[in-house]
Amino acid sequence: MYELIEKAEIFNVHKMVIKAPEIAHSIQAGQFVIIMGNEYSERIPITVSDWNTDTGAITLYVLELGISTLELARMKVGDSLYVVTGPLGIPSEIKKYGTVALGGGCYGIGGIYPIAKACKEAGNKVISIIEARYSFMFYHEKELHAVSDQVLYATSDGSKGKKGKVEDVIREMLEKGVKIDQAFFIGCTQMLERCSEATRPYAIPTKVALNSIMLDGTGMCGACRVSVGGETKFACVDGPEFDGHKVDWKELNRRRSAYTEQESVIYQSYSHECMAEKKLRGEL
Numbered sequence: 001m002y003e004l005i006e007k008a009e010i011f012n013v014h015k016m017v018i019k020a021p022e023i024a025h026s027i028q029a030g031q032f033v034i035i036m037g038n039e040y041s042e043r044i045p046i047t048v049s050d051w052n053t054d055t056g057a058i059t060l061y062v063l064e065l066g067i068s069t070l071e072l073a074r075m076k077v078g079d080s081l082y083v084v085t086g087p088l089g090i091p092s093e094i095k096k097y098g099t100v101a102l103g104g105g106c107y108g109i110g111g112i113y114p115i116a117k118a119c120k121e122a123g124n125k126v127i128s129i130i131e132a133r134y135s136f137m138f139y140h141e142k143e144l145h146a147v148s149d150q151v152l153y154a155t156s157d158g159s160k161g162k163k164g165k166v167e168d169v170i171r172e173m174l175e176k177g178v179k180i181d182q183a184f185f186i187g188c189t190q191m192l193e194r195c196s197e198a199t200r201p202y203a204i205p206t207k208v209a210l211n212s213i214m215l216d217g218t219g220m221c222g223a224c225r226v227s228v229g230g231e232t233k234f235a236c237v238d239g240p241e242f243d244g245h246k247v248d249w250k251e252l253n254r255r256r257s258a259y260t261e262q263e264s265v266i267y268q269s270y271s272h273e274c275m276a277e278k279k280l281r282g283e284l
Ligand SMILES: Cc1cc2nc3c(=O)[nH]c(=O)nc-3n(C[C@H](O)[C@H](O)[C@H](O)COP(=O)(O)OP(=O)(O)OC[C@H]3O[C@@H](n4cnc5c(N)ncnc54)[C@H](O)[C@@H]3O)c2cc1C
Pocket: 032, 042, 043, 044, 045, 046, 047, 048, 061, 062, 063, 064, 065, 066, 067, 068, 069, 070, 107, 111, 210, 211, 212, 213, 214, 215, 240, 256, 257, 258, 263, 264, 267
């Protein structure tokens, strides 16, 4: 069983530290796991943000969105996850590029950390750029600072760093003549697309970690099919990182929203159940 040994809530993102020694010993930057909270849960892919081979623990940051992430958010220290499968996906290509810019939003703030760390260890200059709606939504900052030459911020309300998004910071840097040799982005699909558009005119090699819908995570079911440069790829086994300038974003968005109606119906009924439980316990 995969025991939850530490948990913290940063607004709508939940830090979950889970005992998974085999994964902690074999995971590499850019890889993910597929988890199930309980035996009836959906299988969902989550990036591994950090790991410790001494304690056998892995750290995940889960953004609460729908029913599966809500179930995870409700777990308590001492509970166990039913399934943690991995490491999955191809690790990030880490080498000496020169200057590497990494951009992360929502769960991607945690997601870029292991890549930043590995790039720093490979001798690169690392610039990490993170975005959130408000300054209190940032997390994992101390760790990110420790592996970055520079950490730049973007907030929607301007409460920290630049008022705007990661791509605004990137554009400003490029307009000022900062040379970026490689970019990595992790976060929501819109952010990945916008950041790729920002680096395109400068022909900066750009890797984006795609968040297509996944089921088995082994290349068998086809759920995560994406088109990259006109070729069919499966994000779970050929990715999750792809060239952001070649991704068919329209198709990806269409496929990601295939179950929106069902997801919203089930989420509403589940959150009503949670409210009813709370009322019974006298918490409301
Ligand atoms: C390789 C990879 C790494 C990821 N890493 C993280 C991470 O570190 N932290 C994090 O919070 N999220 C991560 N995600 C996204 C996460 O898997 C989805 O947010 C989650 O599955 C949503 O489930 P839900 O039931 O709570 O929400 P739902 O209401 O079911 O869906 C909300 C959104 O998530 C998408 N989604 C639903 N089911 C899946 C699925 N099985 N696979 C992928 N997307 C799905 C839907 O398209 C929808 O847009 C990652 C996705 C991929 C593919």
